[in-house]
Amino acid sequence: MTIRPFRLTLLGLSLLIPLALAAVVLFLLSFSWQAIGYSGFSFITHEFFNMGGIDGDPVTVRGVSVPAGADYGILVFILGTILTSGIAILIAVPLSVGAAIFLAESIPDKFRPVLSMLVELVAVVPSVVFGLWGVAVLVPFIGNILGPAISHTLGFISVLGGGDSGGGYGLLAASVVLALMITPIIATTLLDALLQVPKENRESAFALGATHFEVVTKAMMPMVRTTLIGGIVLALGRALGETMAVLMVSGGGSNAMPSSIFSPVATIASFIVSQLDSAESDPTNMAVRALAEMALVLFIITLVTNAGAKVLSSGVLNNVRNRKH
Amino acid sequence: MSATASTETARAAKPVRSAQEVRRIVTSKIGWIACGLALILVIGPLIDIVWVVTYNGVSAFSPTLFTSSTPPTGVGLWNAIEGTIVISILAMAIAVPVGIGAGIYLSEYGNNKLGNTIRFLSDVLTGTPSIVLGYFSYICLVGALGWGLAAPAGAVTIAILVIPYLARITELALRQVPNTMREAAFALGAKEPTVVFKIILPSAASGVVTGALLALAISVGETAPLIYTAGFSNYPVDATAPIHSLLHNQIGYLTYVIWSFIEQPDATSHALAFAAAFLVMLFVLLINIGVRLAVKRTKFV
Numbered sequence: 352m353t354i355r356p357f358r359l360t361l362l363g364l365s366l367l368i369p370l371a372l373a374a375v376v377l378f379l380l381s382f383s384w385q386a387i388g389y390s391g392f393s394f395i396t397h398e399f400f401n402m403g404g405i406d407g408d409p410v411t412v413r414g415v416s417v418p419a420g421a422d423y424g425i426l427v428f429i430l431g432t433i434l435t436s437g438i439a440i441l442i443a444v445p446l447s448v449g450a451a452i453f454l455a456e457s458i459p460d461k462f463r464p465v466l467s468m469l470v471e472l473v474a475v476v477p478s479v480v481f482g483l484w485g486v487a488v489l490v491p492f493i494g495n496i497l498g499p500a501i502s503h504t505l506g507f508i509s510v511l512g513g514g515d516s517g518g519g520y521g522l523l524a525a526s527v528v529l530a531l532m533i534t535p536i537i538a539t540t541l542l543d544a545l546l547q548v549p550k551e552n553r554e555s556a557f558a559l560g561a562t563h564f565e566v567v568t569k570a571m572m573p574m575v576r577t578t579l580i581g582g583i584v585l586a587l588g589r590a591l592g593e594t595m596a597v598l599m600v601s602g603g604g605s606n607a608m609p610s611s612i613f614s615p616v617a618t619i620a621s622f623i624v625s626q627l628d629s630a631e632s633d634p635t636n637m638a639v640r641a642l643a644e645m646a647l648v649l650f651i652i653t654l655v656t657n658a659g660a661k662v663l664s665s666g667v668l669n670n671v672r673n674r675k676h
Numbered sequence: 677m678s679a680t681a682s683t684e685t686a687r688a689a690k691p692v693r694s695a696q697e698v699r700r701i702v703t704s705k706i707g708w709i710a711c712g713l714a715l716i717l718v719i720g721p722l723i724d725i726v727w728v729v730t731y732n733g734v735s736a737f738s739p740t741l742f743t744s745s746t747p748p749t750g751v752g753l754w755n756a757i758e759g760t761i762v763i764s765i766l767a768m769a770i771a772v773p774v775g776i777g778a779g780i781y782l783s784e785y786g787n788n789k790l791g792n793t794i795r796f797l798s799d800v801l802t803g804t805p806s807i808v809l810g811y812f813s814y815i816c817l818v819g820a821l822g823w824g825l826a827a828p829a830g831a832v833t834i835a836i837l838v839i840p841y842l843a844r845i846t847e848l849a850l851r852q853v854p855n856t857m858r859e860a861a862f863a864l865g866a867k868e869p870t871v872v873f874k875i876i877l878p879s880a881a882s883g884v885v886t887g888a889l890l891a892l893a894i895s896v897g898e899t900a901p902l903i904y905t906a907g908f909s910n911y912p913v914d915a916t917a918p919i920h921s922l923l924h925n926q927i928g929y930l931t932y933v934i935w936s937f938i939e940q941p942d943a944t945s946h947a948l949a950f951a952a953a954f955l956v957m958l959f960v961l962l963i964n965i966g967v968r969l970a971v972k973r974t975k976f977v
Contacts, residue, residue, distance in 0.1 A: 357869045358785055364777030365786070368843065369797040371836045375804065375812040382815045449714025457708060466719070468968050473722045475964045476957065477897030479931045483953050484725045486938050487732070531721050538718060564704030592805025594900040595935060620807045620900070627814070627904055639815070646811040650804060657803035 376650070383644035385415050386637060390423045394644060397424020399606045400622070402641075405633040416635045423641040425648065427608055431616040432652070434522060434609060435597060436590040439529035444583060446530070447538035452567055454538075455545035467542060474535040482599030485528045490600055493527075494519025498613055510611050517613040520602030525616060528596045533586035540582030544575035581664030588656040592649060594620040619649045726957070733954020736947035746910045746933060751944060753952055755912040755928040759827070760956075762913065762922065763906060763929055764895045766831030767838070771895075772888055775839045779846025779884075780872055786847075798840040809836055810901035818905060827927045830906030834898060838891040845890065849883020850876055886967050893963040897956055899931035908932045930956050 387394070389412065403421030410419045454467055498516030505511045548571045556570035557563075572579075602615030603625055609616045617625070623642050630638035742757065744750025778798075782791055813833040823829045853876050861871045877884065907926030914921060930952040937949035 355868065357867075357872075358781070361777050361781035361785065362790075364774050365781040365794050365843065367774050368778055368801060368840060369794055371839070372797050372801045372804075374816065375801075375809060375836075378812055378816045378820075379808070446714045446717050449711040450718040453708070453711040453715045457711065466715070468965070469719050469722060471968070472961065472964060473718065475893065475897075475960055476722070476725060477899070477931065477960060479897070479899040479934045480725065480729060480953050480957050483934050483938055483949060484721075484728060487950075488724065488728055531718075534718050562700055562704040564707040565700065568707070588803055592807065594805065594807045595931075599935065599938070620805055623807055623811060624900060624903060643811060643815060646808045650808045653803055653805055653808075654800060657800070661799070 376647075379643050379647045379650070383640045383647055386423065386640035386644045389413060389415050389417060389421075389637065390641065390644070394423055394425060394641075395429065395648070396426060397422060398426045398608065399424050400428070400626075400641075401606075402630065402633060402638045405629075405638065409635045415637070417637045418633055418635055421637060423638075423644075425619065425622075425645055427606060428617055428619045428622050428645070429648070431522075431601075431609065431622075432591055432618040432620070432649075435525045435529055435601070435616060435618055436587055438522070438526035438612070439533060439590050440583060440587055442526060442530035443534045443537060443586065447534045447536075448541060448579070450534070451538045451541035451545060452572075454542050456563065456567055467539070470535050470538050470542075472535075473531065474539075476532075478532070478593060478595040479599070481528050481532055482596040485524055485596060485600035489527060490519035490524050492519070493521075493524050493613075498523075502613075517602075517615075520600055520615060521613045522601070522609050522616045523612040524600040524602075525597045525618075526612075528600055529590045529593055532593065532596060533590050536586040536589060537579070537582045540585070541575065541579050544578040545571060548574055577663055581660050584656060584660035584663060588653050588660060591618075591656060592620055592653045593618075594624055597621045598624055619645050619652075623649075726961070729950060729953045729957050732947070732950035733957075736951040737954075741948075741951055745912050746928065746937075746948065747944065749910045749912075751948070753930065753933060753948060753955070755910060756930045756933045756952060757955070758912055759906070759909070759928040760896060760930045762827050762927060763830050763834065763902070764892060766827055767834035767895045768888070768892060770832065770835035771838045771842055771891055774835070775842025775887070775891065776846050776884060778839065778843035779887075780850060780877075782843060782847040783850035784872065784876070795844075798843055801836070802840040802844075805900075806837055806898060807900040809833055810904055813901065814904040824924060825905065825907030825926045826922075826924050827906055828923050830902045830927070830929075833901040833905045834895045837898065837901060838894050841894065842887050842891050845887030846880075846884050849880040849887065852883065853879045882971060886971055889963050889967055893960045897931065897960050899935055902929055903932065908936075 390397075399422070401420065401422040401424075403418030405418045407419055409416045411417075450470065454463060454470070458466055494517070498519060501511055502516040545567075552570055552574065553566055556566040561569065597618050598621035601617060601621055603617065603621070606617075607615065623645055627639070627642060630642050633639065740750070741752045742754055744752035745755040746753065749755070778794070782795060785791070786794065810833055813829050813836075817823045817829040817832060818825055857875055857879060858871060861875045866874070906929060909926040909928050911928075913927070933952040934949050934956065937945040937952070940946070
């Protein structure tokens with residue numbers, strides 16, 4: 352085998368990608384090792400994150416030095432992450448499905464590129480600009496108009512505010528901003544799939560006397576279902592790790608279980624950014640290690656989600672199904 | 677004759693529309709209206725964001741934005757603009773050679789198990805939340821390696837973030853170059869570097885440049901990976917200090933101004949946040965619109 356310096360150089364450059372990924376995982380793992388040992392499973396089962404008395408003398412527990420009373424539990428942030436992303440998906444799916452269907456079937460070919468470009472552009476607006484818009488427009492809207500309206504009419508349901516709609520910052524604001532950010536991912540995935548449905552399938556549905564809308568919902572949508580679900584899971588992966596926009600509109604309610612859609616929430620990502628400053632003042636460094644463990648948990652959650660999206664969109668499931676029949 | 681026949685059947689068919697048919701037609705109409713509303717609700721916020729940020733950003737605009745720095749140093753954005761430029765240039769200096777090199781490898785020599793593994797891990801890195809990368813840099817570069825909060829740590833983090841994108845876009849662009857061109861070049865006796873740099877890269881130049889521009893747009897718009905790697909400074913880069921001071925001091929950037937100044941109580945800070953958002957958004961949108969108009973409907977990401 353001959354040595355090809357040119358190929359080897361390029362291979363070296365491309366190996367930097369897996370190397371970077373490995374470095375990220377290994378550094379987070381080794382840095383948070385003590386925190387993992389200290390907290391064990393209580394890290395994901397205990398509700399609240401308590402840095403302990405970081406101003407007092409540290410105590411030694413199970414061989415590691417920690418601030419007295421430190422108890423690192425992140426259940427509340429796992430819940431916050433799942434709730435914000437879950438509600439965002441509930442809002443984004445109908446919006447993006449409707450938008451994609453309208454773009455694919457109702458818009459003349461001449462205008463489709465312009466409108467689909469506008470949808471794609473939503474995806475490139477920086478997260479922090481979404482957050483700014485959330486603070487300037489969405490939060491006052493929820494706080495002054497939408498919130499009071501919901502809690503007046505449906506206030507008897509406790510998750511809808513129970514009569515108290517807060518100031519606008521909170522779970523609903525975070526979910527709406529996230530929904531807007533992930534809509535283009537779902538919409539463009541679905542739009543591409545709809546445009547690829549064979550003409551014969553549409554025409555045979557028309558020939559059976561279906562209305563145009565029935566052609567779309569009953570003949571075309573079932574064909575692109577797997578792609579749609581893949582797009583939704585991909586969008587979920589994006590929403591779970593989103594930081595700045597959520598941080599800016601969620602009300603920064605660390606350490607409190609959200610009780611209604613107007614409660615302040617914190618996600619794993621937003622909590623890491625908001626707490627690193629105070630964690631740095633922990634003389635034992637354990638709080639910073641616990642935050643590293645949170646980053647690791649977030650990495651695992653998004654990894655599993657994205658792997659799910661990949662399996663769905665690669666059509667592995669389709670092939671399995673086809674083989675059975 | 678057939679035309680009259682069909683109009684007659686149409687006229688005859690009209691009165692016998694059953695209740696079920698009417699229901700189906702009404703459902704369809706409602707469905708289309710709902711879909712149209714959904715499209716408006718998707719595009720509407722984008723237009724509102726552009727409008728709100730432009731309106732507030734333009735009303736906060738003044739020449740002092742470019743001459744003085746953020747409060748308490750002054751009432752401008754110069755330190756942040758300068759910092760964003762420094763961080764982005766450093767990040768691109770790392771990311772462009774690595775990303776394009778990796779893309780060339782994946783396209784030209786990566787049709788094997790190793791190539792597939794790199795591609796897969798590159799996708800994993802793309803899906804990693806930016807705050808996770810930022811935290812890695814905070815403990816590794818800023819802490820363990822002792823770089824401190826400064827432009828290099830921020831730039832490396834941004835580079836890690838955009839390299840997978842750049843590699844993927846480069847690969848897709850190079851794969852569109854027809855194989856006959858490679859064969860023709862090899863048949864003339866060209867060596868591999870000559871084929872890549874003289875034949876393939878020039879033919880795929882528009883795609884590769886697109887990738888680099890999109891990566892630049894991402895790097896200008898990022899916040900979370902920079903907060904604990906680049907830090908922030910209200911002072912512009914000291915032009916009289918030796919160049920290495922640039923690499924050891926905290927540095928400002930526009931996205932930080934957007935995030936932290938909108939949370940201040942005073943109107944001046946809000947105006948600066950909007951002005952910074954306007955600059956960032958203008959840059960990001962112009963790059964993306966320009967790229968999309970130049971390269972018609974090529975799906976890269």
